[in-house]
Structure formats: C-alpha cells, structure tokens
Amino acid sequence: MNIAATTSNTRKDSRKDILEFNKLQKRLRHNVGKAIADFNMIDEGDKIMVCLSGGKDSYAMLDILLGMQKTAPIDFEIVAVNMDQKQPNFPEHVLPKYLTSIGVPFHILEKDTYSIVKDLVPEGKTYCSLCSRLRRGSLYGFAQEIGATKIALGHHRDDIVETLFLNLFHGGKLKAMPPKLLSDDKKNILIRPMAYCKENDLQAYSDAKQFPIIPCDLCGSQDGLQRQVIKRMLADWDREHPGRVETIFAAIGNVAPSQLADTGLFDFASLSRDVTDLSTDRIKAISE
Numbered sequence: 001m002n003i004a005a006t007t008s009n010t011r012k013d014s015r016k017d018i019l020e021f022n023k024l025q026k027r028l029r030h031n032v033g034k035a036i037a038d039f040n041m042i043d044e045g046d047k048i049m050v051c052l053s054g055g056k057d058s059y060a061m062l063d064i065l066l067g068m069q070k071t072a073p074i075d076f077e078i079v080a081v082n083m084d085q086k087q088p089n090f091p092e093h094v095l096p097k098y099l100t101s102i103g104v105p106f107h108i109l110e111k112d113t114y115s116i117v118k119d120l121v122p123e124g125k126t127y128c129s130l131c132s133r134l135r136r137g138s139l140y141g142f143a144q145e146i147g148a149t150k151i152a153l154g155h156h157r158d159d160i161v162e163t164l165f166l167n168l169f170h171g172g173k174l175k176a177m178p179p180k181l182l183s184d185d186k187k188n189i190l191i192r193p194m195a196y197c198k199e200n201d202l203q204a205y206s207d208a209k210q211f212p213i214i215p216c217d218l219c220g221s222q223d224g225l226q227r228q229v230i231k232r233m234l235a236d237w238d239r240e241h242p243g244r245v246e247t248i249f250a251a252i253g254n255v256a257p258s259q260l261a262d263t264g265l266f267d268f269a270s271l272s273r274d275v276t277d278l279s280t281d282r283i284k285a286i287s288e
Contacts, residue, residue: 021208028205031196032064039180041191042150046076048191049148051139052106054082054095054214056206057154061194063209065152066104080106081142083135086114094212107146111138140188148188155192158199161248162230170226174260176252 036042050065052058062080069078082095092108099106116134143151155177164176179195182188194202206213237244257266 024201024204024208028060028064028194028197028201029068032061032193033068035179035193035195036068036191039191039195041180041193042072042074042076044074044076046149047147048076048078048150048152049139049143049146050078050080050152051154052080052082052095052099053154054212055154056211056213057156057159057194057199057202059209059211059213060197060202060205061152061154062104063205063211065193066102078104079146079148080104081109081139081146082106083109083111083138085135086110086112088114091214094214098212107142109138109142111135140183140185143188151188151190153190153192154194156194156197156199156202157249158231158234158245160192160195160252161234161245162227164248164252165230165233166226169230174262 042048048065050058050062052062062078065078069076080099084090084092096106096108111134139151160177164174167173167175177192177195179192181190183190234245260266261268263269
C-alpha cells in the first residue's frame with residue numbers, strides 16, 4: 001500500500017471540498033444579499049427576529065445573516081426565536097445548546113399548538129395548514145412583544161415555486177410567497193432573505209456545516225402531502241428540462257396583468273380603440 005500516494009489524494013480531496021464549499025457559501029451569500037437589496041428587506045437599526053425551526057433552511061438563514069451582519073454597511077440586530085409546539089419527543093435542549101454555543105440572543109416560545117392541531121384536524125387530513133396558521137399568529141404577537149421590526153422566514157426559491165403550483169392546482173389562485181410582505185394586521189413585516197436560494201444548495205450547506213437538525217415529527221409521517229407531490233413534479237421537470245424551475249421563478253417577477261384575466265388587476269372594461277390613430281392609418285393607406 002502506497003501510504004504517501006493515499007495521503008496526497010486525501011489532501012487533494014480535502015482541498016477540493018474546501019473549494020466547493022467556499023463557492024457554495026459565496027453563491028448563497030450573493031443570493032441572500034441580492035434578495036435583501038432587491039426588496040429593501042433590512043434597514044439601519046432593524047431588529048430582525050429570525051424564526052428558527054430546527055430545519056436546514058432556518059439554520060442556514062441564521063448562519064448567513066450572522067455572517068452578513070459582520071460586514072454589512074448598516075447596523076442591525078439579530079435575535080433567534082424558536083417555537084416549541086410541544087410535540088412528543090421534541091428535543092428541547094438542541095436549539096438552546098446550539099444558539100448558546102454561537103453566542104446568539106434567543107427566545108424559546110412555548111405554545112402547545114400540537115394538541116390543538118391533533119384535536120381539530122380530522123383523521124387522515126394533513127396538519128400543515130392549521131399548524132402554520134397557529135404558529136404564524138403566535139410568532140407575530142411575540143415579535144411585537146420583543147420589539148422586532150422584521151420577521152425573517154426561511155423559505156427558499158423552491159418553496160415559492162411549489163406554493164405557486166399549490167395555489168394554482170388546489171386554490172384556483174395565481175399567487176406564491178412574496179419575498180417581502182406586510183401582515184394583514186399591518187403590524188409586522190415579513191422577509192424571506194433566501195428567496196433566490198435553491199434548496200439543493202441549502203441542503204449541501206447544511207450538510208457541510210453539520211447543523212443539529214430537528215425533524216418535524218408532527219407531519220413527517222403523513223404520506224401524500226400535496227406539497228410533496230408538487231415537489232416531485234418539479235424535480236421531474238428539472239431533470240427532463242434543466243432550468244425550468246428557474247424560468248418559472250423568473251416568471252413570478254415578470255407579470256403582465258393585461259395578459260391575464262383578473263378584472264381587479266387590470267381595467268379590461270375601459271379598453272377602447274384610439275380612433276385618431278385609426279383615421280391616420282386609413283389616410284396613409286389611401287395615399288399609398
């Protein structure tokens with residue numbers, strides 16, 4: 001066995017891994033920075049409440065925002081918030097231990113939404129919609145309590161495209177998730193800094209950083225969730241037609257209201273011909 005050759009190959013692989021990670025990190029930071037700039041997500045003096053679920057996306061969001069905070073031309077505060085929904089076997093120690101280790105201010109908001117969801121959702125139905133509403137309401141209220149000026153959510157590009165098709169196929173609506181949103185009560189501004197990031201990149205980043213992932217056992221055992229169906233559909237499309245998901249996402253930001261059929265979005269009723277131009281065209285035609 002050639003130990004020297006093996007050691008040399010190991011070093012090459014290590015250098016390659018480091019290079020690939022640096023490229024990945026740079027790409028994610030660029031995408032997050034572009035989203036923040038495009039939608040004016042963060043202002044001087046903001047207090048950003050970063051919602052941390054324990055999944056790969058929210059861990060990555062917190063990590064990237066902390067990195068950007070150190071070099072940003074403006075000052076803003078970051079506080080991490082996790083909502084303990086009292087799911088059975090939820091590892092309560094994981095997030096406090098991690099957040100303490102990296103020196104991030106945090107709060108654990110305890111709300112037993114698990115029992116409510118289990119009581120109200122019929123057997124065989126999915127929990128996601130009600131669970132999301134309950135969690136959102138609690139987080140909105142808590143943001144007001146701690147004086148947060150923005151609420152950062154970990155949704156990425158693929159989440160946004162999936163939501164577009166969920167609403168299209170099952171809701172009869174042409175809408176997705178906006179990168180920036182004013183809540184219905186006008187009291188909270190939600191931002192999605194990772195709106196331009198691909199899920200595959202975030203998975204690779206999470207694997208490399210070895211975040212202490214906490215799975216969602218509440219709905220993870222439910223088969224046939226519509227979002228999973230849409231996710232598989234988009235994955236198949238992307239394999240057969242690379243770049244299709246990017247094109248769909250681009251379309252969300254390139255809307256032509258006059259080419260749709262929403263009378264509240266475009267004034268179709270008042271459309272009329274320009275008679276002056278028509279007369280001019282006739283005169284030109286005769287003279288020719």
